[in-house]
Amino acid sequence: MKPILLVTALAAACLFSAQAQTADQGFVKGPVFEDYGPAAQVGDDLAIPADLDLKVAFDISEGSEDGKINRRFETVARFMNMHATAGVPRDQLHPAIVVHGAASKDLLQPEAGSEASPTYGLIRALLDEGVPIYLCGQTVAVRGIDEEDLIPGVQVALSAMTAHAVLASEGYSLNPF
Numbered sequence: 001m002k003p004i005l006l007v008t009a010l011a012a013a014c015l016f017s018a019q020a021q022t023a024d025q026g027f028v029k030g031p032v033f034e035d036y037g038p039a040a041q042v043g044d045d046l047a048i049p050a051d052l053d054l055k056v057a058f059d060i061s062e063g064s065e066d067g068k069i070n071r072r073f074e075t076v077a078r079f080m081n082m083h084a085t086a087g088v089p090r091d092q093l094h095p096a097i098v099v100h101g102a103a104s105k106d107l108l109q110p111e112a113g114s115e116a117s118p119t120y121g122l123i124r125a126l127l128d129e130g131v132p133i134y135l136c137g138q139t140v141a142v143r144g145i146d147e148e149d150l151i152p153g154v155q156v157a158l159s160a161m162t163a164h165a166v167l168a169s170e171g172y173s174l175n176p177f
Contacts, residue, residue, distance in 0.1 A: 032084050032093075032129060036069070036122050037077025041085060048088060054079075055094040057164060057172040063102030070106050070119040073097070075177065076126060096167055097126070100136035100160040104143055107135055107154045120151070127153035136160035 027038040056079065064070035076095050083093055099107060107123060110116035127133060134157040135150065147156060157163035164174065 030081060030085075032080040032090065033077040033122075033125055036074055036125060037079070037081040039078045039082035039085065041082075044086075048083075048086065051092075052088075053092050053094055053171075054083060054088065055167075055170070055172040056096070056175050057167045058095060058097045058175050059160070059164070060097060060099045060103045061101035061160075063105050064117065064119050068118055069122055070103065072103065073106065073119055073122050073126065075175075076131060077122065079175075080129070080131075094172075095131050096172060097131060097133045098136070098157070098160050098163045098167070099133060099154075100139045104135060104139050104145060107133065107151055108145070108149050109151050123151050123154075127151070134160075134163040136163070 026040045028040075029036060029038050058072070058076050058079075060070070060072040062070070062072055076097060079095055080090075080093050084090060106117060106119040108117075110120065123133070133154050135145075135154055136159050137156050138159045139145070140147065140156055150156075157166075168174070
């Protein structure tokens with residue numbers, strides 16, 4: 001076997017092995033989102049206070065890769081699944097999403113006759129679960145997005161900066177991941 005083919009084969013085997021290990025390490029979807037947001041149950045030393053409302057803002061600017069679900073949006077589903085699994089009641093989970101830049105394309109409805117993006121179902125599931133999604137109005141203007149083309153339920157804010165300031169004033173922390 002040629003060296004380049006051998007290296008490629010080894011890299012593929014390592015990737016497959018890593019993916020298999022992730023599944024074997026207990027990463028599961030649910031209970032909030034059965035199709036999205038796999039998370040592992042782990043022991044932890046930081047107690048979550050029983051009365052804590054987890055108000056967390058997620059900033060998403062990276063668009064999805066072709067043919068793949070946008071991992072940044074899936075992080076929000078994982079946040080909800082892992083905390084629900086850890087015993088945090090659903091009514092104490094309050095994520096909010098602020099979108100700008102290239103990620104705005106993930107918030108567009110599929111064009112007539114075209115296939116929906118892989119992230120479309122996740123966006124619908126987040127909205128259906130009551131997660132507010134705010135799109136930067138400055139991004140809307142720069143990219144020439146018609147608000148009618150947005151997935152129903154997506155809200156437009158004056159700017160991403162404004163959305164974060166409002167959310168911070170409401171007690172939301174900014175998720176750094």
